[in-house]
Amino acid sequence: MKAGIDLGGTKIQAVVVDDEHAVAGQARLPTPRSGGPEDVAEAMAEAVRQSAAQADADPAELAGIGVGSPGVIDARRGTVSSARNLPRWEGTFALGKALSSALGPRKVRIDNDVNVATEAEFELGAGRDFRSLLGVFWGTGVGGGIILRGRTWLGRGAAAEIGHMVVNIDGARCPCGRRGCVEAYAGRGALEERARHRQDKGHRTELFKIMEKRGRDRLTSGIWARALEADDKLAHKLLEEAVDALGAGVASALNVLDVDAVVLGGGLGLRLGEPYREKIEKAMLPHLFASENPPPFVLAELGDLGGAIGASLLIKT
Amino acid sequence: MKAGIDLGGTKIQAVVVDDEHAVAGQARLPTPRSGGPEDVAEAMAEAVRQSAAQADADPAELAGIGVGSPGVIDARRGTVSSARNLPRWEGTFALGKALSSALGPRKVRIDNDVNVATEAEFELGAGRDFRSLLGVFWGTGVGGGIILRGRTWLGRGAAAEIGHMVVNIDGARCPCGRRGCVEAYAGRGALEERARHRQDKGHRTELFKIMEKRGRDRLTSGIWARALEADDKLAHKLLEEAVDALGAGVASALNVLDVDAVVLGGGLGLRLGEPYREKIEKAMLPHLFASENPPPFVLAELGDLGGAIGASLLIKT
Numbered sequence: 001m002k003a004g005i006d007l008g009g010t011k012i013q014a015v016v017v018d019d020e021h022a023v024a025g026q027a028r029l030p031t032p033r034s035g036g037p038e039d040v041a042e043a044m045a046e047a048v049r050q051s052a053a054q055a056d057a058d059p060a061e062l063a064g065i066g067v068g069s070p071g072v073i074d075a076r077r078g079t080v081s082s083a084r085n086l087p088r089w090e091g092t093f094a095l096g097k098a099l100s101s102a103l104g105p106r107k108v109r110i111d112n113d114v115n116v117a118t119e120a121e122f123e124l125g126a127g128r129d130f131r132s133l134l135g136v137f138w139g140t141g142v143g144g145g146i147i148l149r150g151r152t153w154l155g156r157g158a159a160a161e162i163g164h165m166v167v168n169i170d171g172a173r174c175p176c177g178r179r180g181c182v183e184a185y186a187g188r189g190a191l192e193e194r195a196r197h198r199q200d201k202g203h204r205t206e207l208f209k210i211m212e213k214r215g216r217d218r219l220t221s222g223i224w225a226r227a228l229e230a231d232d233k234l235a236h237k238l239l240e241e242a243v244d245a246l247g248a249g250v251a252s253a254l255n256v257l258d259v260d261a262v263v264l265g266g267g268l269g270l271r272l273g274e275p276y277r278e279k280i281e282k283a284m285l286p287h288l289f290a291s292e293n294p295p296p297f298v299l300a301e302l303g304d305l306g307g308a309i310g311a312s313l314l315i316k317t
Numbered sequence: 318m319k320a321g322i323d324l325g326g327t328k329i330q331a332v333v334v335d336d337e338h339a340v341a342g343q344a345r346l347p348t349p350r351s352g353g354p355e356d357v358a359e360a361m362a363e364a365v366r367q368s369a370a371q372a373d374a375d376p377a378e379l380a381g382i383g384v385g386s387p388g389v390i391d392a393r394r395g396t397v398s399s400a401r402n403l404p405r406w407e408g409t410f411a412l413g414k415a416l417s418s419a420l421g422p423r424k425v426r427i428d429n430d431v432n433v434a435t436e437a438e439f440e441l442g443a444g445r446d447f448r449s450l451l452g453v454f455w456g457t458g459v460g461g462g463i464i465l466r467g468r469t470w471l472g473r474g475a476a477a478e479i480g481h482m483v484v485n486i487d488g489a490r491c492p493c494g495r496r497g498c499v500e501a502y503a504g505r506g507a508l509e510e511r512a513r514h515r516q517d518k519g520h521r522t523e524l525f526k527i528m529e530k531r532g533r534d535r536l537t538s539g540i541w542a543r544a545l546e547a548d549d550k551l552a553h554k555l556l557e558e559a560v561d562a563l564g565a566g567v568a569s570a571l572n573v574l575d576v577d578a579v580v581l582g583g584g585l586g587l588r589l590g591e592p593y594r595e596k597i598e599k600a601m602l603p604h605l606f607a608s609e610n611p612p613p614f615v616l617a618e619l620g621d622l623g624g625a626i627g628a629s630l631l632i633k634t
Contacts, residue, residue, distance in 0.1 A: 132472070146573070148465065155449070155575025158607040165569040166604045169484050169561055178604055180565075244486055248497075252482040253573050256463070258472025287483045287495055290475040 001055060002063040003048045003105075004312025006113060006305075007031070007040070007070065009085030009140060010220075014047035015308040016055040016062070019317060021124055023305060025054030031086065037093035040086055044095075045102035060104025066314030067095065067108065068116035068307045078110055085140070109314035113307055114160070115152055117300075118145025120310025121263045125301035130260035134253055135300075136162060137266035138246065139221070141175070142183045146257065163187060167248040185245035188268055192219040194238055205234035221271035228272075243276065247283025250297075255289045265300030274299060318372060319380040320365045320422075321629025323430060323622075324348070324357070324387065326402030326457060331364035332625040333372040333379070336634060338441055340622060342371030348403065354410035357403055361412075362419035377421025383631030384412065384425065385433035385624045395427055402457070426631035430624055431477070432469055434617075435462025437627025438580045442618035447577035451570055452617075453479060454583035455563065456538070458492070459500040463574065480504060484565040502562035505585055509536040511555055522551035538588035545589075560593065564600025567614075572606045582617030591616060 001024065006013040009031060016025040027050035032039040044067070045059075052059045071083030078096020083089040096108040118127075118135030127133040127147070135145035142163030146153040153159055163183035164176060171180030175189050184190050195207050207219055207227050216223065227235035250262060264277050281297045288294055302309055318341065323330040326348060333342040344367035349356045361384070362376075369376045388400030395413020400406040413425040435444075435452030444450040444464070452462035459480030463470040470476055480500035481493060488497030492506050501507050512524050524536055524544050533540065544552035567579060581594050598614045605611055617623055 144573070148470065153465065153574075156577065156607070156610070156612065157575065158610075159573065159575035161572040161575075161606040164572045164604075164606045165482075166484055166565040167486050169565045169604075176606070180604075248483040248486045252569055255478040255481045256461070256476065256570050256573050257470075258474065258476035258478075260473065287481075287497075289478040289481045289493070290473070293473070293475075295473065 001057045001061075002312050002315040002317060003051060003059075003065045004308040004310065004314070005044050005047065005065065005067045006117075006307030006311055007044060007067060007086075008113070008307075009070065012044050012047045013305065013308045014044070014051045015305055015312060016048070016051040016057055017309060017312045021309065021312070023309065024057070025051040026305060026308070027051045027054065034087055036088035037086070037095070038098065040089070041093075041095055041098035042102065045099060048103055062103075062105045063317045064105050064107030064109065064315035065099055065103065066116065066311035067099070067110040068113035068311040069095065069110055070113055073110050073112055075110055078108055080110060107315060111311070111314055114143035114145045115154070116310035116314065117265060117307045118147060118263070118310070119152060119313055120302055120306045121265065121300050122147050123313055124309065125306060126263045126298045127261055132257070132259040134162075134250070134257060134259045134262045136246070136250060136262060136264050136269070138186060138264065138269035139266035140189050141187045142246070142249070143266070144253070146259070148257075148259070162249055162253050165249045165252050167245050167252070182245045182249035186242035188219065188221065188224075191224070191238055191242060195219065195234060198234055198238075203234050206230050206232045207235055221267040224268065225271050239272075239276070243279045243283050246280045248287050250280065251284045251287035254284075254295065258290060259295060261295050262297045263300050264297070265306060270300065270303060318374045318378075319629050319632040319634060320368060320376075320382045321625040321627065321631070322361050322364065322382065322384045323434075323624030323628055324361060324384060324403075325430070325624075326387065329361050329364045330622065330625045331361070331368045332622055332629060333365070333368040333374055334626060334629045338626065338629070340626065341374070342368040343622065343625070344368045344371065351404055353405040354403070354412070355415065357406070358410075358412055358415035359419065362416060365420055379420075379422045380634045381422050381424030381426065381632035382416055382420065383433065383628035384416070384427040385430035385628040386412065386427055387430055390427050390429055392427060395425055397427060424632060428628070428631055431460035431462045432471070433627035433631065434582060434624045435464060435580070435627070436469060436630055437619055437623045438582065438617050439464050440630055441626065442623060443580045443615045444578055449574070449576040451479075451567070451574060451576050451579045453563070453567060453579060453581050453586070455503060455581065455586035456583035457506050458504045459563070459566070460583070461570070463576070465574075465576070479566055479570050482566045482569050484562050484569070499562045499566035503559035505536065505538065505541075508541070508555055508559060512536065512551060515551055515555075520551050523547050523549045524552055538584040541585065542588050556589075556593070560596045560600050563597045565604050567597065568601045568604030571601075571612065572604075575607060576612060578612050579614045580617050581614070582623060587617065587620060
């Protein structure tokens with residue numbers, strides 16, 4: 001048995017898997033929004049304890065714990081830096097040490113959250129029949145993962161940033177500060193700002209009413225889905241712009257990489273599902289160089305647990 | 318001794334190199350603009366004969382002939398298809414067989430022109446200190462070559478098409494038929510169309526006067542350089558737009574690949590040289606995700622002979 005943790009800005013998802021990668025236990029806890037890295041680490045440890053209990057396992061006897069994390073990761077040292085979506089995590093925190101002293105297992109491995117999710121789809125999910133893969137994770141941001149010749153490609157450490165490919169040179173301002181990135185149109189963070197801005201300009205939308213009714217303080221993927229169901233014009237329009245940017249971005253990435261397949265995941269990607277996968281593929285084709293031979297473009301199969309399962313793959317048993 | 322041929326739409330450049338890759342002989346012939354593939358193959362054979370004579374070598378005793386070619390290449394069969402810049406080369410032609418029966422050596426190896434030029438810079442030129450590399454070839458079109466972990470990355474056969482990355486979703490029409498590609502702004506073919514279009518709209522330019530004065534029928538790299546020297550406003554303006562597109566495209570490619578270095582070559586790249594390399598780098602930085610740690614961005618070192626020398630590397634001795 002080994003554990004995997006997907007550390008997100010909203011939730012901490014842990015799994016305990018057996019030697020065949022079957023999920024034997026899982027737990028989801030909200031990510032602490034105050035305190036600091038220590039509190040996040042403690043919540044992560046608690047999620048592993050709950051998963052282990054469900055799997056009838058002793059956390060101290062797990063073969064190891066893999067972590068998919070945002071921020072800048074030093075895998076060798078087991079540290080995470082500049083995880084700006086997490087509370088007071090601007091600096092560097094020894095997450096590996098904190099988890100192993102809280103739980104017992106000496107082996108903790110940390111990697112980038114989208115890399116482990118891509119790896120999971122490649123090993124066990126929708127990408128398992130291919131040798132090279134582009135993972136597209138459409139959520140708060142737009143992240144990417146690349147596998148070439150069976151191995152994750154990291155470049156000098158900053159590869160696969162498909163959310164920051166330029167689709168409009170002088171285009172919209174991105175949360176990253178640059179202009180015209182895919183994420184400036186498609187990231188859930190940017191989408192919320194765009195929705196608010198247009199509402200302020202007089203566009204009518206149910207988005208924020210749904211948000212309030214559901215007691216949330218941001219536009220979650222579920223709220224976007226509900227607004228679409230309610231046929232909210234602004235939600236449709238903004239998501240169309242997101243789809244156009246994602247389509248052009250994925251096409252550009254494929255024009256460079258020409259990988260065997262593309263897997264679409266992420267909070268929004270999974271929540272909006274097949275109809276939006278199709279829309280993105282349709283927006284991609286007019287920009288694809290290999291338009292006569294487009295690669296398979298499929299939804300992630302491991303769903304919400306993909307990140308945590310992928311993290312468990314960091315532990316080789 | 319072995320030979321390399323760079324087959325272009327305008328010229329055929331051949332070299333004969335010794336075992337240390339030093340150029341022992343070279344010849345440049347115009348690419349036939351009428352006739353068909355057989356005539357092009359004969360001109361290629363003649364360029365090798367002239368190079369061999371210069372190197373005091375017998376063409377029949379060369380270890381082999383490498384070819385960098387446009388079009389769709391079947392390396393195993395030694396065929397080239399759909400080379401649309403070459404006369405009547407819409408179909409498939411057994412270039413390998415034609416060359417070996419014209420010249421004697423049994424070993425002919427053919428690969429994509431930009432791949433062999435990238436390989437040449439990687440092995441012998443500006444990229445020799447790196448393990449991964451992006452080659453950017455700014456000429457009639459905008460081509461790319463990618464080397465990762467020391468090996469050329471081809472994807473499913475259509476990788477590295479950086480000229481067709483999207484920099485403006487609904488932007489200018491590209492010679493490839495798509496919209497908003499890098500090449501739509503930066504390729505010499507597209508630049509000539511843009512120049513003609515703006516002249517027709519009343520913009521003043523010396524570009525076509527210089528062309529006529531020099532007895533040419535298209536805007537060569539040299540004509541663009543002369544127009545810049547004459548401080549031609551339209552030439553400056555169009556090349557600025559080209560630089561912006563190239564900068565955004567290279568940044569997007571790096572945001573995906575994060576390679577160790579970028580090498581800029583191609584007819585226009587080499588002719589406009591260092592000042593334009595600098596401009597492109599400057600246009601790239603605002604879009605680069607790893608902006609605090611940009612990779613070295615350098616000019617190709619092997620110059621005009623890079624393609625032919627790279628082609629000779631296809632012959633392993």
